[in-house]
Amino acid sequence: MDLQKELIAMGVLAKQAARGLAKCSTTEKNQALLSMAAALEAGQERILAANARDMMQGETKGLSAALLDRLRLTPERIRGMADGLRQVAALPDPVGECLGGMRRPNGLDIQKIRVPFGVVAMIYEARPNVTVDAAGLCLKTGNAVILRGGSEAIESNKVLSDILICAAGAAGLPTGSIGLVETTDREAVNILLKMNRYIDVIIPRGGAGLIQTVVENSTVPVIETGIGICHTYVDESADLTMAADIAFNAKVSRPGVCNSMETLLVHRSVAGRLLPSLLERFYQAGVELRGCPATVACHTVVKPATEEDWATEYLDFILSIKVVDSLTEALEHIDRFSTKHSEAIVTQDYANARRFQQEVDAAAVYVNASTRFTDGFEFGFGAEIGISTQKLHARGPMGLVELTSIKYLVSGNGQIRQ
Amino acid sequence: MDLQKELIAMGVLAKQAARGLAKCSTTEKNQALLSMAAALEAGQERILAANARDMMQGETKGLSAALLDRLRLTPERIRGMADGLRQVAALPDPVGECLGGMRRPNGLDIQKIRVPFGVVAMIYEARPNVTVDAAGLCLKTGNAVILRGGSEAIESNKVLSDILICAAGAAGLPTGSIGLVETTDREAVNILLKMNRYIDVIIPRGGAGLIQTVVENSTVPVIETGIGICHTYVDESADLTMAADIAFNAKVSRPGVCNSMETLLVHRSVAGRLLPSLLERFYQAGVELRGCPATVACHTVVKPATEEDWATEYLDFILSIKVVDSLTEALEHIDRFSTKHSEAIVTQDYANARRFQQEVDAAAVYVNASTRFTDGFEFGFGAEIGISTQKLHARGPMGLVELTSIKYLVSGNGQIRQ
Numbered sequence: 066m067d068l069q070k071e072l073i074a075m076g077v078l079a080k081q082a083a084r085g086l087a088k089c090s091t092t093e094k095n096q097a098l099l100s101m102a103a104a105l106e107a108g109q110e111r112i113l114a115a116n117a118r119d120m121m122q123g124e125t126k127g128l129s130a131a132l133l134d135r136l137r138l139t140p141e142r143i144r145g146m147a148d149g150l151r152q153v154a155a156l157p158d159p160v161g162e163c164l165g166g167m168r169r170p171n172g173l174d175i176q177k178i179r180v181p182f183g184v185v186a187m188i189y190e191a192r193p194n195v196t197v198d199a200a201g202l203c204l205k206t207g208n209a210v211i212l213r214g215g216s217e218a219i220e221s222n223k224v225l226s227d228i229l230i231c232a233a234g235a236a237g238l239p240t241g242s243i244g245l246v247e248t249t250d251r252e253a254v255n256i257l258l259k260m261n262r263y264i265d266v267i268i269p270r271g272g273a274g275l276i277q278t279v280v281e282n283s284t285v286p287v288i289e290t291g292i293g294i295c296h297t298y299v300d301e302s303a304d305l306t307m308a309a310d311i312a313f314n315a316k317v318s319r320p321g322v323c324n325s326m327e328t329l330l331v332h333r334s335v336a337g338r339l340l341p342s343l344l345e346r347f348y349q350a351g352v353e354l355r356g357c358p359a360t361v362a363c364h365t366v367v368k369p370a371t372e373e374d375w376a377t378e379y380l381d382f383i384l385s386i387k388v389v390d391s392l393t394e395a396l397e398h399i400d401r402f403s404t405k406h407s408e409a410i411v412t413q414d415y416a417n418a419r420r421f422q423q424e425v426d427a428a429a430v431y432v433n434a435s436t437r438f439t440d441g442f443e444f445g446f447g448a449e450i451g452i453s454t455q456k457l458h459a460r461g462p463m464g465l466v467e468l469t470s471i472k473y474l475v476s477g478n479g480q481i482r483q
Numbered sequence: 484m485d486l487q488k489e490l491i492a493m494g495v496l497a498k499q500a501a502r503g504l505a506k507c508s509t510t511e512k513n514q515a516l517l518s519m520a521a522a523l524e525a526g527q528e529r530i531l532a533a534n535a536r537d538m539m540q541g542e543t544k545g546l547s548a549a550l551l552d553r554l555r556l557t558p559e560r561i562r563g564m565a566d567g568l569r570q571v572a573a574l575p576d577p578v579g580e581c582l583g584g585m586r587r588p589n590g591l592d593i594q595k596i597r598v599p600f601g602v603v604a605m606i607y608e609a610r611p612n613v614t615v616d617a618a619g620l621c622l623k624t625g626n627a628v629i630l631r632g633g634s635e636a637i638e639s640n641k642v643l644s645d646i647l648i649c650a651a652g653a654a655g656l657p658t659g660s661i662g663l664v665e666t667t668d669r670e671a672v673n674i675l676l677k678m679n680r681y682i683d684v685i686i687p688r689g690g691a692g693l694i695q696t697v698v699e700n701s702t703v704p705v706i707e708t709g710i711g712i713c714h715t716y717v718d719e720s721a722d723l724t725m726a727a728d729i730a731f732n733a734k735v736s737r738p739g740v741c742n743s744m745e746t747l748l749v750h751r752s753v754a755g756r757l758l759p760s761l762l763e764r765f766y767q768a769g770v771e772l773r774g775c776p777a778t779v780a781c782h783t784v785v786k787p788a789t790e791e792d793w794a795t796e797y798l799d800f801i802l803s804i805k806v807v808d809s810l811t812e813a814l815e816h817i818d819r820f821s822t823k824h825s826e827a828i829v830t831q832d833y834a835n836a837r838r839f840q841q842e843v844d845a846a847a848v849y850v851n852a853s854t855r856f857t858d859g860f861e862f863g864f865g866a867e868i869g870i871s872t873q874k875l876h877a878r879g880p881m882g883l884v885e886l887t888s889i890k891y892l893v894s895g896n897g898q899i900r901q
Contacts, residue, residue: 266874304897437899460889478851
């Protein structure tokens with residue numbers, strides 16, 4: 066009950082701050098971002114000390130090496146976070162942009178204007194850099210932000226947010242513009258998910274369990290992010306050298322991220338020419354291979370895939386492979402198992418390329434390129450708050466404009482409705 | 484359990500239909516809409532007979548006159564629904580529109596394209612015309628639609644949807660493009676709200692209770708619609724004749740809709756000149772008046788308002804009135820009680836007009852016009868599926884484009900990520 070009161074107090078403060086932030090000029094917001102960047106660099110020792118406490122706790126708790134790596138801060142990573150804030154400061158401010166308008170026959174002028182959401186809550190896991198990224202992107206777009214990071218990073222997040230809050234306040238941004246939920250009590254998330262009066266949008270970032278908890282329990286509007294069972298389909302007509310390079314890149318360049326490939330689909334007529342050497346290349350790179358019977362027949366290292374494999378986001382050096390008889394069969398497989406994140410075809414055939422891009426229902430649909438490009442920076446947005454896998458509001462990489470809403474300004478001279 | 488199976492079967496069929504609809508050309512969709520319009524007019528006798536059964540049931544159940552009026556169909560209303568479909572057919576098709584794109588430094592071409600959502604579920608109350616409107620707007624935008632109307636209109640809805648389904652099917656649209664939930668069991672709504680695998684977006688249309696049930700229980704993304712506690716603020720500098728006309732229109736022209744005014748705010752310095760005659764005019768029009776002490780002092784017919792009045796959407800011939808000392812006090816009142824639908828200021832002062840439009844957080848913010856204009860047709864959209872009062876995806880009147888999502892088409896020649 067005290068926790069609920071505490072969070073509501075944070076919500077009240079954030080809502081009040083959001084009113085002030087909506088009125089801040091771009092210059093004021095940018096100045097604050099630059100101050101925050103400088104403060105992070107100046108606070109390096111404090112940050113590293115706090116992070117060392119998290120790391121020690123993490124090691125004691127037996128966190129995996131991958132998780133510990135995500136948690137770890139270094140002088141270089143702190144500089145990276147500060148530079149991230151400077152880059153956000155350099156981006157154009159979407160708030161106030163006029164998206165169009167018209168004069169109606171009765172003389173009313175209507176303008177559609179970009180405005181901040183108000184209060185955004187970010188719920189995330191072990192990476193402390195999300196604390197800084199989210200605060201920077203939300204402030205730039207005039208939103209107050211409530212941050213709820215993972216318990217593994219709580220010491221780091223407390224110091225990071227303290228530094229950001231002080232710098233933002235000293236730069237003149239309203240009190241409450243940034244808030245960190247300091248308790249690691251899981252109940253806090255459940256409370257946040259019902260705070261419709263104080264929070265306009267919730268963005269979860271993390272693993273499937275976190276995303277599902279948020280989607281299933283939130284009454285506040287949610288932008289679902291990040292689960293990616295991504296496929297690459299190698300068409301009958303593909304340039305097989307290109308196909309091998311794209312598939313290899315999509316799996317191996319960074320298997321732990323949502324835009325990496327989980328399943329390779331290969332047209333039967335090219336399987337014999339493509340797979341033996343490509344499977345060997347994956348095997349040499351340390352990728353565990355699980356395939357359909359036709360794939361298993363191509364290389365001794367391939368284990369049989371189960372139905373579950375097609376539905377699994379490995380986020381690891383594991384790949385499932387299926388030989389299909391046609392583009393249609395590939396489309397059906399994708400339609401059944403895709404999480405609608407990123408899907409690719411490798412083909413030289415115009416009609417197949419066009420059909421694939423038109424029929425596949427996903428945020429990003431590629432022809433002859435690696436799915437790994439689905440990313441706010443690679444798309445040229447200059448920032449990324451996450452990758453939306455829902456169809457409402459935003460889809461695919463989300464930059465600054467995806468953190469805004471709109472309003473209609475209607476100006477008249479006494480119009481009344483008949 | 485059987486109900487769940489039945490609804491999931493409907494979802495499977497709708498999802499399948501959505502894949503087909505996404506591929507339909509604008510010409511095919513328009514032809515289907517025109518066939519549906521003709522079929523409604525040809526089926527007039529069947530529709531009127533079914534509606535008579537609903538009306539009889541409604542009278543037996545003792546529905547209010549207002550509700551019975553919403554439920555009633557006439558030859559003229561049927562013609563109106565058919566004409567609505569013809570108007571939607573005449574509108575431009577948003578699907579396939581390219582919203583922008585770029586060539587990245589690595590040679591990747593990225594295009595942002597408008598696509599259908601997939602499957603839209605509409606949950607609504609007594610008006611049978613929503614059945615036709617929603618089906619028309621969803622099909623035009625390439626979405627399959629699942630309709631769940633109020634039990635009062637079930638007989639009308641069954642016949643209407645049967646006529647629409649037959650006409651759409653005969654015109655070549657996929658089976659399952661339109662589905663009506665035929666049971667009046669309330670459990671059906673709860674099941675729909677959890678059908679994330681089959682439904683992309685849920686749009687509730689109706690009273691506060693329905694909207695709240697959907698927002699609180701849906702795991703499918705929702706577009707919240709329609710609750711409107713709308714204010715008109717008469718500034719110190721207002722043209723008082725204009726102010727009186729705008730306020731009268733905002734309340735009296737149609738009190739039962741969401742864009743009508745519920746609270747009038749008046750600057751103290753003009754209250755004495757504005758209120759006595761305006762209150763008399765409201766009184767003569769049958770409006771019950773509830774005011775702050777200063778308002779009560781202006782006219783004998785005004786009853787004292789309670790705190791609850793400021794937070795009530797009357798949707799009726801009732802108005803609350805408050806005298807305020809400043810624009811700031813008006814903004815604070817609005818911030819506290821507004822449902823962020825439509826808010827208006829009447830003023831001759833440039834700075835006050837600008838401040839009001841910038842600071843009020845609502846879908847539509849008016850200067851010197853009636854809030855009654857917040858409407859898809861009045862905004863020139865040519866259609867309206869509802870009025871969004873949330874900030875995610877759509878805000879204010881929603882036309883065809885608000886029924887679409889986007890996807891990114893990425894075209895390369897072998898690009899891989901470093």
